[in-house]
Amino acid sequence: MPEYKTKDQKRTFYKSNAWQVLRQEALVRDNYECQECKRQGKVFTDQHDPDKHKRLDVDHKREIYTHPELALELDNLETLCIRCHNRKHNRFKFKKKKNKWNDERW
Ligand SMILES: [Zn+2]
Numbered sequence: 001m002p003e004y005k006t007k008d009q010k011r012t013f014y015k016s017n018a019w020q021v022l023r024q025e026a027l028v029r030d031n032y033e034c035q036e037c038k039r040q041g042k043v044f045t046d047q048h049d050p051d052k053h054k055r056l057d058v059d060h061k062r063e064i065y066t067h068p069e070l071a072l073e074l075d076n077l078e079t080l081c082i083r084c085h086n087r088k089h090n091r092f093k094f095k096k097k098k099n100k101w102n103d104e105r106w
C-alpha cells in the first residue's frame with residue numbers, strides 16, 4: 001500500500017498518469033460542476049468560459065493521507081471549485097489562527 005504522507009509522496013501521486021486519468025473521469029462524471037455549489041443550489045457552469053476547467057479541483061472526500069487505499073477510487077472523488085475546496089480545508093478562513101490548515105497534517 002503506497003503512502004501519501006510527505007509532500008514528495010503527494011506530488012508524485014498528483015503527477016501520476018493514473019491520477020490524471022481518474023481526475024478527468026471524475027470531472028466528466030460531475031459534469032464539470034462543483035458538487036458543493038450544486039448541493040447549495042448554485043451550480044457554477046459557464047459553458048463559454050475557457051478558463052472554467054482551471055477553476056475546478058478534484059477533491060478526495062477522504063484524504064489520501066488517512067485513506068491511501070481510496071486514492072484512486074472514483075467514488076472517493078468529488079469535483080469542487082477552488083473556492084469550495086479551499087473552504088473545505090479552511091485554507092483561507094483560518095489563515096491567521098493557530099489551527100490553520102496544514103498541508104503536512106493531512
Ligand atoms: Zn463550489
Ligand SMILES: [Zn+2]
Nearest residue numbers: 059060085089
Ligand atoms: Zn481536498
